[in-house]
Amino acid sequence: MPLFQNAAFHTTVARLRDLPSDSRCEIAFAGRSNSGKSSAINTLANHSRLAFVSKTPGRTQHLNYFRLADGKYFVDLPGYGFARAPEEVRARWEGLLAPYLQQRAPLCGLVLIMDSRHPLTELDRKMLGWFAPTGKPIHVLLSKADKLTRQEQIVTFRDVRRELVELCGNCSLQLFSSLKKSGVAEAESVLGAWLGLEAKAELRASGSAGEGGAEPRRGAATGRDVPTADGVAGDREKETPGKGGGRGQDMPYGNKAPAQGGEAGDGQTIR
Ligand SMILES: Nc1nc2c(ncn2[C@@H]2O[C@H](COP(=O)(O)OP(=O)(O)OP(=O)(O)O)[C@@H](O)[C@H]2O)c(=O)[nH]1
Numbered sequence: 001m002p003l004f005q006n007a008a009f010h011t012t013v014a015r016l017r018d019l020p021s022d023s024r025c026e027i028a029f030a031g032r033s034n035s036g037k038s039s040a041i042n043t044l045a046n047h048s049r050l051a052f053v054s055k056t057p058g059r060t061q062h063l064n065y066f067r068l069a070d071g072k073y074f075v076d077l078p079g080y081g082f083a084r085a086p087e088e089v090r091a092r093w094e095g096l097l098a099p100y101l102q103q104r105a106p107l108c109g110l111v112l113i114m115d116s117r118h119p120l121t122e123l124d125r126k127m128l129g130w131f132a133p134t135g136k137p138i139h140v141l142l143s144k145a146d147k148l149t150r151q152e153q154i155v156t157f158r159d160v161r162r163e164l165v166e167l168c169g170n171c172s173l174q175l176f177s178s179l180k181k182s183g184v185a186e187a188e189s190v191l192g193a194w195l196g197l198e199a200k201a202e203l204r205a206s207g208s209a210g211e212g213g214a215e216p217r218r219g220a221a222t223g224r225d226v227p228t229a230d231g232v233a234g235d236r237e238k239e240t241p242g243k244g245g246g247r248g249q250d251m252p253y254g255n256k257a258p259a260q261g262g263e264a265g266d267g268q269t270i271r
């Protein structure tokens with residue numbers, strides 16, 4: 001059974017004070033509008049309509065929580081770079097997302113989705129520069145890999161990996177396609193490890209408990225130079241202190257960075 005098969009919609013959050021208080025570990029899915037965030041959540045959950053998917057950019061407007069297990073969540077975020085979003089909406093997103101991304105304690109990692117045909121846009125770089133200083137891990141999904149030839153996948157993967165090393169100390173990446181459902185096992189391995197769900201999956205897979213065979217699969221994302229045969233690949237670089245200024249630096253959702261101290265938009269403390 002896929003690791004996130006039991007995912008179920010939990011809640012929608014539009015104000016920081018409504019963030020779930022029982023969360024112990026949550027993973028946020030960020031990226032440009034229309035890059036495939038909601039689709040990736042559906043694919044990982046093996047569910048066609050858990051998160052709303054749309055051809056029209058700007059579909060996801062709030063923080064949508066999907067419960068995976070007790071205290072463990074995926075969080076679908078609004079996309080950035082949606083040119084038609086009015087300034088007021090963008091300001092609201094920034095007021096919500098800037099403090100969320102930088103201060104939310106149970107946020108244990110970020111999945112950054114980039115359309116593999118246009119990876120590392122200026123806004124993606126802003127997001128990396130914004131989030132990397134938290135020291136939390138980032139896993140990049142190069143989405144819509146089905147739109148690239150095998151050769152293009154290899155080149156894109158290598159190019160993005162080379163650049164990521166410069167931009168982010170605690171990053172990994174892989175190719176992913178929701179259409180072809182490729183890259184799922186690799187993503188499960190990385191995200192399951194962040195959530196502490198992977199060991200259980202290993203036990204299930206090996207059919208034995210406590211037999212050494214339940215070693216975590218973290219290595220699955222390590223040290224590959226090129227995508228593997230099923231179009232999946234990964235790489236986990238050594239952790240180095242994040243570059244970029246974090247607070248005070250440009251945030252991809254709006255035009256202005258939040259005030260020093262990371263005001264919570266609705267005056268709430270982030271937990
Ligand atoms: N070919 C292909 N299309 C995809 C893939 N993933 C998503 N799409 C399509 O891309 C469009 C946007 O997908 P969404 O998952 O809604 O994107 P999003 O990033 O959640 O978008 P916003 O919520 O607007 O920020 C939809 O038409 C999807 O069907 C993929 O792996 N391959």
Ligand SMILES: [Mg+2]
Binds near residue numbers: 059
């Ligand atoms: Mg969406």
